[in-house]
Amino acid sequence: MKGLMAVFWKELSDHFSSLRFIILSLLIYLAGIATIYVAAQNIRADVTAATRFIFLRLFIVSGESVPFSFPFFLALFIPIIGIALGFDAINSERTSGNLSRILSQPLYRDSVINGKFLAGLVTLSILILSIVTLVAGMGLRMIGIPPTAEEVLRLFVFVLVSIIYGGFWLSLAVLFSVFFNRTATSALASVAVWLFMFLFVGMIATFVANAIVPIDQSSSIDALARHDEIFRSISRVSPSTLYGESVQILLMPELSNPSSTLVLISIYTAGMIPTPLSLGQSLLVVWPQVTSLIALTALCFAASYIKFMREEVRST
Amino acid sequence: MPMQYAIETTELTKGYKNKIAVDRLNLRVGEGEIFGFLGPNGAGKTTTILMLLGLTEPTFGSARVCGYDPTREPLKVKRMAGYLPEKVGFYDDMTARQNLEYTAALNGLSTGAAKKKIDELLELVGLVDVAEHKVGTFSHGMKQRLGIADVMIKDPKIAFFDEPTAGIDPEGTDQVLTLIRGMARRNVTVFISSHQLHQVQKVCTRVGIMANGRLVAEGSVDELGRKVIGGGKFRIEAQVSPVSDRLLTVVRGVRGVSNVDVEGDRLLISCDEDIRPQIARAIIDSESLLLQMKIEEYSLDDIYLRYFRD
Structure with missing residues (x-):
């Protein structure tokens, strides 16, 4: 345990004093401030007298000059942060000749991985928490409507889910740093996975769904629903989709299903009027997504352990 | 125990x-x-x-x-x-x-x-x-x-x-x-x-x-030297003229000498102690000329090389 804490504190202080961290924070703060600024400009048009969660809308609304909402930016940037904090965790120690020195000290090998992961996770959490707080604070000043207790709770869960999402990318990067001896390789591999998950899974899902259930304007509701189902189940391979869906449900209480198509269908066919879900209900809806993210993280961890624990450590 | x-x-x-x-x-x-x-x-x-x-x-x-x-x-x-x-x-x-x-x-x-x-x-x-x-x-x-x-x-x-x-x-x-x-x-x-x-x-x-x-x-380095080279810790190299059988017998008889090899006009003597004076006397006593003499301590190098040559 002492060994783990020693690694943790050392890594944490490394992260906070690194140039990498400063660049990442600048990047994410700029993006956050830009989106919230645009959201505050456009929120008047978006809100009607019936809107109940005005403060949360601030995080959802996007404008024309910056066509992305805040959660979209997070979905994009959190993987970059996770990867940047973890891609050289083990292999840089190996190439610098530190690994054999560290592993000849009386600490378990998993303490090295765990300490590094924890330090990355704490850094990540601090970044996410600070950006959400900053954005919330700015939003509060700009629109002048304080959040309700439920909105605060929902934002809190949103931060938590974001951290879990970042944890997955961090563990993936650490996994690659165990498997690849060169930091450039592990960084590229992580980025490749990120691009694939972020861009290509959606394209593949659309392609497959179109091939199985072709739809056009005259398609029946059943066909639309089936198309949507196929699309969703394929794109859920991607952690980005899982995160996107959870965030949607958390920040838009009136959604009862991550699929907007299905929600629209239920409105038109059953004449349902969307009523906001309670926080507990929303949590139930996102539960599968969140557990999948945790499971994926655990999977990366298990693979890193298996590779690293029995590996020969040579100083060359 | x-x-x-x-x-x-x-x-x-x-x-x-x-x-x-x-x-x-x-x-x-x-x-x-x-x-x-x-x-x-x-x-x-x-x-x-x-x-x-x-x-x-x-x-x-x-x-x-x-x-x-x-x-x-x-x-x-x-x-x-x-x-x-x-x-x-x-x-x-x-x-x-x-x-x-x-x-x-x-x-x-x-x-x-x-x-x-x-x-x-x-x-x-x-x-x-x-x-x-x-x-x-x-x-x-x-x-x-x-x-x-x-x-x-x-x-x-x-x-x-x-x-x-x-x-x-x-x-x-x-x-x-x-x-x-x-x-x-x-x-x-x-x-x-x-x-x-x-x-x-x-x-x-x-x-x-x-x-x-x-x-x-x-x-130990000494032990290895003895075991490998079959001789003592030192090697004395003496250039003499002429190399006669009598000379060899006399030199072999000097106390402390464990082995003598001949290489041209050189005697390669291996021994446990620095016995240069005794060797010099032995050479002169056997009516040969002593041209040059030097002593070397066996180093691990010799031992080492001996091993890797085989």
């Missing part, structure tokens, strides 16, 4: 996909010894050290370091064994002191105890003046000395040095060897792996020679 060995291996073997790096190694190193583990590159020296530290698992056989099995109880071994890897690395963007502080933390030392120990060790290895400098600016020799301080933080009972003098200048080598000898004086068992015989010869009490994964010879 049997004698306690610092290192004891039984049939220790490590095989890789297409070669056997260490082949049934049986090695015993007593407490307080400075053991030189010699051999050319690729002889299996580093692999042996890695197995002794639990950094890789033996394919077959077992080892005990300070009474513990490094495969089963690596932490107990690592608590007592220090290791200076061949290409030791430190965190370049941290100072010498910070690097040592990290090692101390990994060993569970309290901040106060660590500070005291680090001050003491920096003094010992002569790095006090650069304690607050980043390690990235250090020369190879300085890093090696920092490595020795790093090994000593945990107060090891046994220390492994893998090629401690490779790539540093003679002065640095001297400093490193002095420090290693100093450790032995503190009752630390020292295990040095090296291919640089001259340097190791100066400090080791006993050596083992590895070739192709096997331990081909073991013993």
